[in-house]
Amino acid sequence: MDTELLLKVAVSAGKVMTVLLVLSGSVAYLVLLERKVIAFMQSRLGPRRVGPSGLLQPIADGLKLFLKEDLVPAKADKWVFTLAPVVVIIPAFAAFAVVPFSGESFDVFGLTITPWITDINIGVLYILGISSLGVFGIIMAGWASNSKYPLLGSLRSAAQLISYEVPLGLSIIGVLMIAGTASMVGIVEAQRETGWWFFVPQFVGLFIFFVSGMAETNRAPFDLPEAETELVAGFHTEYSGMKFSFFFLAEYANMILVGCVATTLFMGGWMRPFPSVEALAWLNFLDFVHPFWSGFFWFAAKLFLVIFAFLWIRATFPRYRYDQLMHLGWKVLLPLSIVNVLVTAVVMLLMNSGSSA
Amino acid sequence: MEQYLPILIFVLVAAAFPVVTLVVARVIRPHKPDPVKLSSYECGLESVGEVRDRTSVRYYLIAVLFVIFDVEVIFMFPWAVRFKQLALLGFVSMATFLGILLLGYYYAWRKGALEWV
DSSP states (O other), X not given: OOHHHHHHHHHHHHXXXXXHHHHHHHHHHHHHHHHHHHHHHTTOOOOOSSSGGGTTHHHHHHHHHHHSOOOXXXXXXXXXXXXXXXXXXXXXXXXXXXXXXXXXXXXXXXXXXXXXXXXXXXXXXXXXXXHTTHHHHHHHHHHHHTSHHHHHHHHHHHHHHHHHHHHHHHHHHHHHHHHOOOOHHHHHHHHHHHSSOTTTTXXXXXXXXXXXXXXXXXXXXSOGGGOHHHHTTXXXXXXXXXXXXXXXXXXXHHHHHHHHHHHHHHSOTTOOSSTTOGGGGGGOGGGXXXXXXXXXXXXXXXXXXXXXXXXXXXXXXXXXXXXXHHHIIIIIIHHHHHHHHHHHHHHHHHHHHHHHO | OGGGHHHHHHHHHHHHHXXXXXXXXHHHSXXXXXXXXXXOOSTTSOOOSOSSOOOOHHHXXXXXXXXXXXXXXXXXXXXXXXXXXXXXXXXXXXXXXXXHHHHHHHHHHHHTTTOOO
16 A cells, blocks of 8 residues: 555644544543633532542543443434444534644654644534534434423524524625635734734624524533523433543534634734734744744634633523524524625725725 | 545444444343333323324425425536626525515415414
8 A cells, every 4th residue: 555645634634633632631621620610600619529629620520420330311313322422523523624722733654734733724614514414413313202392492502503504604704705715824823914813894794603602512601502400401311420421522522613614714823923023022932842843833722712701691691582592593694794794895895905906 | 436435434433333232231231121111101100092193284384385495406516606607696596586485485484384372
């Protein structure tokens, strides 16, 4: 076999494993972070028994879920019931394939390793497409459980996901128009060339993206599919043990994904604040280790900001009612995002004719 | 197509992860089912009636609307990427397209397809 191809496969596989490991670890500690942040916002202390300040709590949780009995209800469709969490988790992970985690490549053993798994010219479209596949798993879970709450929860969840996918897709159009590319790396480079991070000209877009992203990941205040007070736990009511933990993993992985996409499209990705101002070059203080780490640091910092906003909103706002949710999605966000696209188009046309005249 | 090879690898690894975990967990976890444990959850009561009953037609309407608007978004992606080159012609074409679509949207709104009561 071709050695060059083999080498490529090996490098890709290595990067994939690294991303999956880091992602799983991040998800585990994101759960702890969420509990801690919300606890402090409510004047509580949060988990603090397992390890110092509860730092070992995620490991205990993971072990517990791993060792728990895994029940399949007698009435359930056994195969679809088992397949559903797998179908949910594959797209939740696979969408990370095009996220650029940093800007600088580094060399290991003479191989140049790019800080993204792959850079395709339809990166944004790929993320939208892959991440929307998760809804199949949710429908499968609700249907296969053959129980009332899961079925209702999955119907609600599916309707919510597809309703907010439209404004989510439209909110990105404005960014694509300014950037002139749909490659995730290309969009960050375009923000360097334009001199503006896209949340400045596209602040309406960012707002719609953020709200729709919250709804897509079933986060509070849009967590109706798992509204405990009415639907027990929504589509995963009948799930336990490892299968339940896959739904949990996928939800938090999707939350991180929304953060990554918001960071890349609207907040300059891996770039430090004010990348064109030379006097602020010291902000890339991790350059002395490797420029890769500077980029990664700023990417992670922005990602943390977005995630923290998610948690803050969860601690602040009460849950929507279902008709309010549909009203917001179809009658507010959808027209707003179309207007945003049209206004962006008009402004760009005016600016272009102004510069050429 | 070479850029898509890593994606294939990613999907394979992402699929292997839950499969391997489920198999390993199956070996080491306890397994003591009994009829009560395996009954469907219904707040502790005996399950009443059929589960797969009729569902609200609203969900169907939402699904149809979604298909229309999502296809529209897909049309807009290539247009947006090439917008600078298409300039005025592109804007007029897309505005016409959106206009027809918004007419339908207005109709759906007036007919109450977007209400959830």
